Amino acid sequence: MDTFLSGVELLARFDVAFALLIGSVGGVIIGAIPGVGPAVAIAILLPATFSMEPLVGLTMLLGIYGSSMFGGALPANLINTPGTAVNALTTYDGHPMTKSGQALKALGLAYGASFLGGIISIVVLILFSPVLAKIAPMFGSREIFLAALLGIVLVIIAHRGQTFAAGMLAAFGIFLGTIGLEPVKYTQRFTFGQEWLASGVNLIVVVLGLFAISQAFVLLNEPESAPKTQRIQGSMWSALKEVLRYKRIASVGAGFGVLMGMIPGVGEFTAQFLSYTYAQKTSKDPDLFGKGSPEGLVASESANNAVPAAAMIPLLALGIPGEALTAMMLSVFYVHNVIPGPALFQNKLDFVYALYMAMIALNVIVIVFMLFSSNLLIRIIRIPTRFLGVMILTLSFVGVYSLRNSASDCAIAAGFGIIGLILKRQNLPIVPIILGIVLGGIMEVKLRSAMARVKTPLDFVDRPISALIAAAIVLLIVMHFWGIIRERRSREPEMSHDHDVHDSQMR
Amino acid sequence: MNRIKNLQDLFKRYRRPGDMVFALTFFLFSLFLLVNIPDQVVWVKRTKLFAQPAFWPTIAIVLMVTFSLFHLIGSLVSERIPGRLQEVLYWLRSIEFALWFMAYVAVVPLLGYLLSTILFCGLLSFRMGYRSFRWMAASTLFAVAVVILFKAFLQVKLPAGLIYEGLPDGIRSFMMTYL
Numbered sequence: 001m002d003t004f005l006s007g008v009e010l011l012a013r014f015d016v017a018f019a020l021l022i023g024s025v026g027g028v029i030i031g032a033i034p035g036v037g038p039a040v041a042i043a044i045l046l047p048a049t050f051s052m053e054p055l056v057g058l059t060m061l062l063g064i065y066g067s068s069m070f071g072g073a074l075p076a077n078l079i080n081t082p083g084t085a086v087n088a089l090t091t092y093d094g095h096p097m098t099k100s101g102q103a104l105k106a107l108g109l110a111y112g113a114s115f116l117g118g119i120i121s122i123v124v125l126i127l128f129s130p131v132l133a134k135i136a137p138m139f140g141s142r143e144i145f146l147a148a149l150l151g152i153v154l155v156i157i158a159h160r161g162q163t164f165a166a167g168m169l170a171a172f173g174i175f176l177g178t179i180g181l182e183p184v185k186y187t188q189r190f191t192f193g194q195e196w197l198a199s200g201v202n203l204i205v206v207v208l209g210l211f212a213i214s215q216a217f218v219l220l221n222e223p224e225s226a227p228k229t230q231r232i233q234g235s236m237w238s239a240l241k242e243v244l245r246y247k248r249i250a251s252v253g254a255g256f257g258v259l260m261g262m263i264p265g266v267g268e269f270t271a272q273f274l275s276y277t278y279a280q281k282t283s284k285d286p287d288l289f290g291k292g293s294p295e296g297l298v299a300s301e302s303a304n305n306a307v308p309a310a311a312m313i314p315l316l317a318l319g320i321p322g323e324a325l326t327a328m329m330l331s332v333f334y335v336h337n338v339i340p341g342p343a344l345f346q347n348k349l350d351f352v353y354a355l356y357m358a359m360i361a362l363n364v365i366v367i368v369f370m371l372f373s374s375n376l377l378i379r380i381i382r383i384p385t386r387f388l389g390v391m392i393l394t395l396s397f398v399g400v401y402s403l404r405n406s407a408s409d410c411a412i413a414a415g416f417g418i419i420g421l422i423l424k425r426q427n428l429p430i431v432p433i434i435l436g437i438v439l440g441g442i443m444e445v446k447l448r449s450a451m452a453r454v455k456t457p458l459d460f461v462d463r464p465i466s467a468l469i470a471a472a473i474v475l476l477i478v479m480h481f482w483g484i485i486r487e488r489r490s491r492e493p494e495m496s497h498d499h500d501v502h503d504s505q506m507r
Numbered sequence: 508m509n510r511i512k513n514l515q516d517l518f519k520r521y522r523r524p525g526d527m528v529f530a531l532t533f534f535l536f537s538l539f540l541l542v543n544i545p546d547q548v549v550w551v552k553r554t555k556l557f558a559q560p561a562f563w564p565t566i567a568i569v570l571m572v573t574f575s576l577f578h579l580i581g582s583l584v585s586e587r588i589p590g591r592l593q594e595v596l597y598w599l600r601s602i603e604f605a606l607w608f609m610a611y612v613a614v615v616p617l618l619g620y621l622l623s624t625i626l627f628c629g630l631l632s633f634r635m636g637y638r639s640f641r642w643m644a645a646s647t648l649f650a651v652a653v654v655i656l657f658k659a660f661l662q663v664k665l666p667a668g669l670i671y672e673g674l675p676d677g678i679r680s681f682m683m684t685y686l
Contacts, residue, residue, distance in 0.1 A: 048661045167574035175567035187549040187560045217601040386635045402663035410612040414605040444563045451557040
């Protein structure tokens with residue numbers, strides 16, 4: 001209880017509160033604009049947060065991460081375009097509801113479910129933290145190495161139909177992380193004698209290029225469009241309260257969000273799928289799913305909003321990010337020389353609690369903001385796409401250039417912008433590159449220190465947790481191949497599936 | 508649930524036009540890196556394999572070559588999707604915007620952050636077809652807001668413009684610090 005209170009004390013500061021307010025309101029707006037998502041916003045703001053204290057900077061970024069999904073539900077419901085990737089499933093039921101004249105109800109349910117999902121997940125995790133603090137010290141170098149390897153394996157096999165592409169991109173990420181002067185033997189790796197490559201390829205430069213600049217290029221290249229929307233009328237408060245009729249589904253959705261959010265690489269989508277399937281199977285009206293079912297909407301939104309809190313677990317407890325957004329947040333820790341890992345949970349549990357309390361506060365701020373602002377947001381999301389492209393490019397400059405005032409960084413970022421554009425057009429994932437850079441670096445360091453005490457290969461897995469993770473890796477790979485064989489046997493016509501579900505996944 | 512049939516659907520991705528070009532380019536790039544391994548990394552004497560500086564780049568590149576080869580084979584044996592040339596032209600069109608971006612980068616140390624941003628936003632908006640007075644005003648307003656937010660408020664590190672040198676003393680230090 002003492003650590004909990006000291007966590008609350010950490011938060012009770014003007015600058016933290018201000019960062020939280022800016023992050024959460026900003027996150028909603030960014031999430032609501034189709035074409036910009038939390039990844040773009042976090043990438044741009046990262047360098048600016050380096051000058052802040054870790055808690056202030058992280059609160060702002062967490063604010064954007066957690067609140068963007070609230071905002072993203074607005075265009076998903078109203079114009080059938082998910083504001084962020086994880087709102088894709090929301091369009092299936094939210095938009096049909098809007099079309100049948102229930103826009104207010106759809107929005108209210110989406111916000112309410114997001115709120116419930118968020119709060120339930122955070123409370124579960126706060127209660128669970130003391131247990132984690134006991135487990136985390138059992139992770140030594142080899143366990144963390146294996147966990148990072150598990151992350152790489154998961155991110156590769158999660159991309160069905162593009163496994164090879166995901167594999168080559170993850171390997172490309174690992175390669176990018178090795179470029180430059182390595183810090184142990186002081187040799188140059190793949191610098192081709194170029195001075196500007198000696199300091200390596202900066203993660204933030206790559207992230208800004210792949211997420212922000214590429215998105216600007218896509219928007220500038222595409223024909224102009226500005227979504228048309230209608231005003232929402234009626235009381236949002238009473239629409240919000242309606243979510244209480246679906247408490248059971250929201251709680252199960254949040255549960256799946258927590259469980260899946262902790263596993264690197266699979267997060268929101270698996271959680272949403274499991275929660276959606278559960279809701280449909282237990283529904284009295286399963287045929288309505290996909291045609292405007294309130295239960296489907298609640299299942300989808302409660303699951304996705306439970307993920308951010310859970311995704312912080314592997315990041316804080318092991319220093320292993322599971323997806324792009326937490327990978328970006330990891331760099332905030334690195335800049336301040338706070339290395340997240342088992343020691344953080346042991347020695348600075350109050351810091352962890354403070355982050356969770358900040359997330360609760362964030363959910364409250366956002367839901368209050370949402371009560372009044374839907375019509376305002378509807379006006380904001382009508383920014384024409386090409387002008388939005390100009391805006392993102394302008395903001396990307398300050399993100400890249402302010403890192404170290406280097407024109408070569410900007411050139412590298414622009415190059416990755418073009419690569420990112422090609423990947424988006426090719427429907428190929430960007431996340432494996434980012435995870436490759438981050439997890440590759442972790443694997444290199446941890447393997448080196450782990451091997452010092454390992455004599456035979458079996459020594460590597462002679463501890464319970466390392467044996468467990470190693471078994472999970474083998475099992476996942478076997479199951480992947482088994483899944484492919486099963487899929488081959490039960491051939492379904494290809495066009496009966498939704499081919500574009502990933503279109504919004506990279507914003 | 509009519510469009511998403513199973514868990515795989517949420518993860519599965521489908522090919523798009525131009526996939527062969529990308530697969531081939533990536534494979535050739537991986538081969539280029541593979542050929543360069545002997546020159547670009549060092550095997551240090553009296554050091555264990557896992558601590559070798561060359562260990563991870565070699566693993567990464569071997570994996571890149573292997574996966575990109577399979578990806579390329581996948582593209583080669585799949586049915587061709589029409590629209591390859593248009594797609595590649597689309598990619599090339601983005602070079603124009605990369606050049607705009609680099610021009611902006613080059614101008615900031617000369618004209619200073621404020622003036623370059625106003626110019627960049629204004630000219631690029633004009634290029635993109637926002638030519639009315641209203642849009643020009645909107646882009647200028649946006650540029651000024653960005654400069655004030657990042658330079659004056661968040662105090663991010665950006666160089667002062669060369670032309671600020673010519674300003675009178677009082678204004679110069681103000682401009683260098685805040686705009």
